[in-house]
Amino acid sequence: MNKITKSNFLKISFLALAAVFYFASCRYLSHKFDSGDEIIRKKASANPIISLSLSMSKELRQVAASYLWLRVDEYFHSAAVRMSENREIIPLIKLVTIFDHSFIEAYLVLAHHLAYHLDKKDMAIEVLNEGIENNLNPPASRLSELYFEAGWINATLLKDTKEAILSLAAGKKYLSDDCDIDNASLALRLLNYLKNSQKDIFDMDTYRKTISDKDIYAKLESLGREAEEQHDGEDGHATDIEGPADEHRYAGQNPWQNPFLSARLTKAAYVYAFMLACFLLSRAIASYVLPRR
Amino acid sequence: MSRIFAIGKYLFLESIRDKLFIALMLVSVIIVAGNFAMDFFEQGIQDRIIFDFGSSLASMLGAFLCIYLIVSQIRAQLDSKQAYFILASESSRAHFILGKWLGSLLFTAFNMLIIFGEIFLIIYFNSRIISYISLIYFYIVMLKLSILCSMTALFSVTSSLVVAPSLSVFFYFIGHWGSYIAFALGKSGGGYYAIKTAEFISAYVLPNFKYFTAEHVISENFSGAAAYLAALTAYSLCVNALLLSITALIFRKKDL
Numbered sequence: 382m383n384k385i386t387k388s389n390f391l392k393i394s395f396l397a398l399a400a401v402f403y404f405a406s407c408r409y410l411s412h413k414f415d416s417g418d419e420i421i422r423k424k425a426s427a428n429p430i431i432s433l434s435l436s437m438s439k440e441l442r443q444v445a446a447s448y449l450w451l452r453v454d455e456y457f458h459s460a461a462v463r464m465s466e467n468r469e470i471i472p473l474i475k476l477v478t479i480f481d482h483s484f485i486e487a488y489l490v491l492a493h494h495l496a497y498h499l500d501k502k503d504m505a506i507e508v509l510n511e512g513i514e515n516n517l518n519p520p521a522s523r524l525s526e527l528y529f530e531a532g533w534i535n536a537t538l539l540k541d542t543k544e545a546i547l548s549l550a551a552g553k554k555y556l557s558d559d560c561d562i563d564n565a566s567l568a569l570r571l572l573n574y575l576k577n578s579q580k581d582i583f584d585m586d587t588y589r590k591t592i593s594d595k596d597i598y599a600k601l602e603s604l605g606r607e608a609e610e611q612h613d614g615e616d617g618h619a620t621d622i623e624g625p626a627d628e629h630r631y632a633g634q635n636p637w638q639n640p641f642l643s644a645r646l647t648k649a650a651y652v653y654a655f656m657l658a659c660f661l662l663s664r665a666i667a668s669y670v671l672p673r674r
Numbered sequence: 675m676s677r678i679f680a681i682g683k684y685l686f687l688e689s690i691r692d693k694l695f696i697a698l699m700l701v702s703v704i705i706v707a708g709n710f711a712m713d714f715f716e717q718g719i720q721d722r723i724i725f726d727f728g729s730s731l732a733s734m735l736g737a738f739l740c741i742y743l744i745v746s747q748i749r750a751q752l753d754s755k756q757a758y759f760i761l762a763s764e765s766s767r768a769h770f771i772l773g774k775w776l777g778s779l780l781f782t783a784f785n786m787l788i789i790f791g792e793i794f795l796i797i798y799f800n801s802r803i804i805s806y807i808s809l810i811y812f813y814i815v816m817l818k819l820s821i822l823c824s825m826t827a828l829f830s831v832t833s834s835l836v837v838a839p840s841l842s843v844f845f846y847f848i849g850h851w852g853s854y855i856a857f858a859l860g861k862s863g864g865g866y867y868a869i870k871t872a873e874f875i876s877a878y879v880l881p882n883f884k885y886f887t888a889e890h891v892i893s894e895n896f897s898g899a900a901a902y903l904a905a906l907t908a909y910s911l912c913v914n915a916l917l918l919s920i921t922a923l924i925f926r927k928k929d930l
Contacts (some may be wrong), residue, residue, distance in 0.1 A: 403912035
């Protein structure tokens with residue numbers, strides 16, 4: 382085999398190998414993505430918004446969901462309407478779940494609002510089941526929170542102990558580190574109670590009696606201790622700030638009176654000053670090492 | 675190989691001195707920096723919003739940079755005959771294409787690194803969380819943009835200065851919406867074979883940009899995410915190899 386033929390042979394082999402790997406990876410990836418989209422496609426004929434969301438890429442869908450969530454947050458905390466009258470928020474949260482079916486927070490908030498504020502328990506369970514169905518394959522890291530919420534609604538509002546036990550047990554099965562620990566421990570305590578309870582119908586008052594005040598005070602004390610330790614660990618002006626959750630107090634107020642915002646902006650100023658210095662330094666080094674011709 | 679790197683290096687240096695790109699980067703950095711002043715939501719949600727908006731901006735900017743750089747460095751230089759300085763030297767036409775592709779990709783990667791680094795820092799300063807997903811998504815976006823660069827190089831060799839970027843943008847969108855076309859065909863009463871053909875084309879013939887998301891990295895366990903990333907890397911390498919080979923082959927036969 383002369384040199385030219387050998388080189389051609391190598392090129393053709395390389396291209397053939399690339400084509401084989403291309404088809405193999407295509408098959409693997411298309412299978413992985415189509416199984417996820419199939420769930421949404423089944424519902425698309427009923428809802429034009431789902432059809433619209435299918436026309437968008439995943440990135441764009443997530444951006445749309447994030448933007449809508451900003452609006453949800455704004456309307457949810459607006460004082461214009463009472464919680465029990467806030468029905469306009471439902472389609473907005475529903476849109477978030479349509480655009481991003483992995484937005485667990487949206488399913489939880491929607492189901493809680495429907496069940497506890499608007500007295501639409503069955504709709505709440507439907508929403509949670511939809512969330513579970515959309516996030517089961519593969520199981521999302523916070524999937525168990527949906528099961529726990531379903532368990533609470535089944536136990537406290539629908540008085541269906543059997544279903545509640547099933548939901549809570551399924552939640553326990555999918556429990557992961559990303560789940561809220563406090564909510565998980567409360568749900569597991571409820572599961573334990575329901576399993577050992579002799580009654581078929583859940584009674585909230587009896588359940589309350591099983592949780593001693595001591596437990597709650599111990600929990601509050603441990604939380605307080607953690608907050609204090611965190612407080613002591615920080616230095617400078619950051620010690621004036623109690624914790625991230627306290628920033629809610631400043632929502633809607635004059636932003637310049639918000640110590641969290643000013644602290645963040647100060648940090649940002651340091652970061653950008655550092656980045657600018659790095660940029661100028663790298664330019665100076667580049668112009669020294671690689672002089673312009 | 676050294677010729678390819680030399681062409682790529684000079685493209686990178688030439689672009690980094692361009693005032694247009696510096697201005698573009700500054701605007702992007704300032705837009706992403708707006709997240710620092712964001713009102714407070716629940717921590718996970720806030721990080722997610724910062725990541726979503728920042729990464730989509732980076733993705734769009736990267737796509738613009740890829741198309742603009744490749745078209746201006748290949749097609750525009752061929753039209754203005756500047757490319758003849760390289761082609762008249764010992765470098766072959768394949769070296770020219772590969773060098774321009776590599777330089778554009780390096781410059782885009784440099785810009786993307788700044789934006790993703792900024793997202794990483796914002797999330798760190800807001801929540802004290804090391805956002806590994808920002809780093810992984812940077813890699814995924816670069817794989818996606820490498821395919822866009824190869825595709826634009828192919829159109830730059832075969833089409834004019836106006837048609838090449840238009841075709842690249844068109845196929846970039848089709849790459850994202852390919853499966854929707856098959857779905858829309860089904861809904862509008864298209865025949866069985868028409869739907870199957872559209873599905874086959876979107877999955878196997880055209881580059882499918884739908885695959886390049888962080889969704890499977892977030893939702894799956896370590897082995898699932900690693901398998902997905904490995905398949906995505908293999909897919910990108912193969913598409914790039916095939917597209918660049920076709921481009922080099924066409925360019926070699928082309929009368930200049």
